[in-house]
Amino acid sequence: MWGRRRGGRCRPRNAPASRGGARRPLRVVEVTGPSMVPTLYHGDLLLVQYGVPVRPGDVVILRHPFQQDLLVVKRAVERRPGGWWVRGDNTFAGGDSTDYGVVPEELVLARVRARYRPLAKGQRSVTAVLGWAASALRPVRSASSRLRAR
Numbered sequence: 001m002w003g004r005r006r007g008g009r010c011r012p013r014n015a016p017a018s019r020g021g022a023r024r025p026l027r028v029v030e031v032t033g034p035s036m037v038p039t040l041y042h043g044d045l046l047l048v049q050y051g052v053p054v055r056p057g058d059v060v061i062l063r064h065p066f067q068q069d070l071l072v073v074k075r076a077v078e079r080r081p082g083g084w085w086v087r088g089d090n091t092f093a094g095g096d097s098t099d100y101g102v103v104p105e106e107l108v109l110a111r112v113r114a115r116y117r118p119l120a121k122g123q124r125s126v127t128a129v130l131g132w133a134a135s136a137l138r139p140v141r142s143a144s145s146r147l148r149a150r
Contacts, residue, residue, distance in 0.1 A: 025050050029061060035088030035095055036073055044117050048110040059112040059140045065100045084108055112140045
């Protein structure tokens with residue numbers, strides 16, 4: 001259901017539906033794939049906010065332009081005629097606007113607000129747990145000013 005392409009994908013976590021059928025503004029999604037490394041890793045949980053304006057440099061959740069049942073996580077680089085140019089932070093993973101072009105505005109669904117990195121199964125030592133605790137929950141900030149579209 002989530003596709004076989006390489007790249008940063010995300011899948012909604014079990015979130016209760018809101019009353020009246022309206023979409024909840026905040027939701028948790030899980031990252032699958034390597035396209036946003038080192039910002040996001042496979043298994044990270046993201047707190048995303050729907051219906052908010054997107055700015056260049058924001059990490060966003062979008063529907064894949066050619067496979068709209070597939071949700072992907074990318075960085076919005078710049079607004080262009082027809083939508084957003086998006087890119088993965090890992091240039092070697094592919095699966096971004098360099099492959100499929102500009103993403104129409106209506107396919108950009110949400111902006112990532114924070115990342116939660118779950119404790120790995122092997123992390124049991126005091127040092128590992130303290131290191132995890134220091135970095136487990138972080139806001140996802142915009143990229144540096146060096147970010148440019150290709």
